[in-house]
């Protein structure tokens with residue numbers, strides 16, 4: 625059998641991207657060739673990773689040997705870096721959000737559909753044991769037909785808006801930066817896409833700071849299958865970082881809060897609530913990138929999420945931001 629080609633890779637942005645680099649380094653199907661950052665920690669990280677380094681993204685683009693680029697730079701650089709990688713026919717794994725506005729969205733979508741490159745994004749929560757448990761309960765039909773779903777992305781890291789790059793770049797959306805994970809989970813468990821949204825927001829928590837946009841956005845979502853949804857992107861929450869979810873079905877209800885998952889199968893207040901257990905292991909963040917690598921190596925489709933789903937969650941965020949701005953319900957097609 626012909627030996628498969630090892631994938632040569634590079635990473636841009638070594639914050640969360642340092643995890644990308646460690647995953648690439650530990651995957652036998654990949655060579656980590658180089659890492660790129662503007663920060664002075666670059667050399668230290670490259671030494672630890674035993675790879676080359678550069679502070680110029682163009683060096684990655686010029687290197688014809690590099691097949692895969694993973695992007696974890698600031699959100700305002702994502703669009704340009706994706707476009708440049710597509711031009712150079714490099715596979716792309718990009719942090720969310722892969723773009724910031726409608727024009728960028730359509731440009732990327734058209735180019736991805738007309739080029740033979742693999743493209744995915746880092747929806748790490750799909751592999752979190754708590755969401756895998758929720759998905760398994762739903763697939764076993766334990767809660768019947770779902771009619772309403774709610775999810776909160778309680779960020780608990782306000783200083784990243786008020787002191788970090790998120791408050792300095794020209795535009796930052798808490799829905800694109802946080803709520804997108806919850807929207808993706810909803811699309812995944814409902815197997816249905818959003819078709820209409822309405823959003824309101826405020827900025828009590830970041831008032832008088834550099835951050836100019838709403839830090840708290842709540843959105844209502846109408847799904848194509850008739851299910852109603854509500855997503856909270858709550859970046860000022862006085863809580864640790866947490867994801868909460870309430871899923872209401874005709875036979876039962878699931879409530880996820882503070883890493884506890886409760887299952888209600890009755891309306892009787894005296895009936896004992898069932899607490900569901902799931903693994904507390906923290907290695908779930910590696911799986912989506914490793915699956916992406918495997919899809920390139922074995923020339924197969926990505927297992928964990930489809931291209932349609934990647935574009936659907938992004939488009940929903942863009943519609944939510946439009947609704948917030950125009951104070952109107954926004955209908956859209958994916």
Ligand SMILES: NC(=O)c1ccc[n+]([C@@H]2O[C@H](COP(=O)([O-])OP(=O)(O)OC[C@H]3O[C@@H](n4cnc5c(N)ncnc54)[C@H](O)[C@@H]3O)[C@@H](O)[C@H]2O)c1
Pocket residue numbers: 636637638639640641660661662663679681696697698699701719720721746747748789801
């Ligand atoms: N999937 C997830 O769960 C998850 C978690 C955290 C962050 N993220 C995403 O990762 C991206 C980065 O966020 P972060 O929290 O790691 O930020 P960070 O500030 O911790 O790290 C970003 C790094 O990228 C570098 N950088 C930025 N723009 C660059 C450019 N054009 N060229 C070279 N280097 C550049 C910065 O110098 C910095 O070192 C964001 O898009 C964010 O949404 C995703």
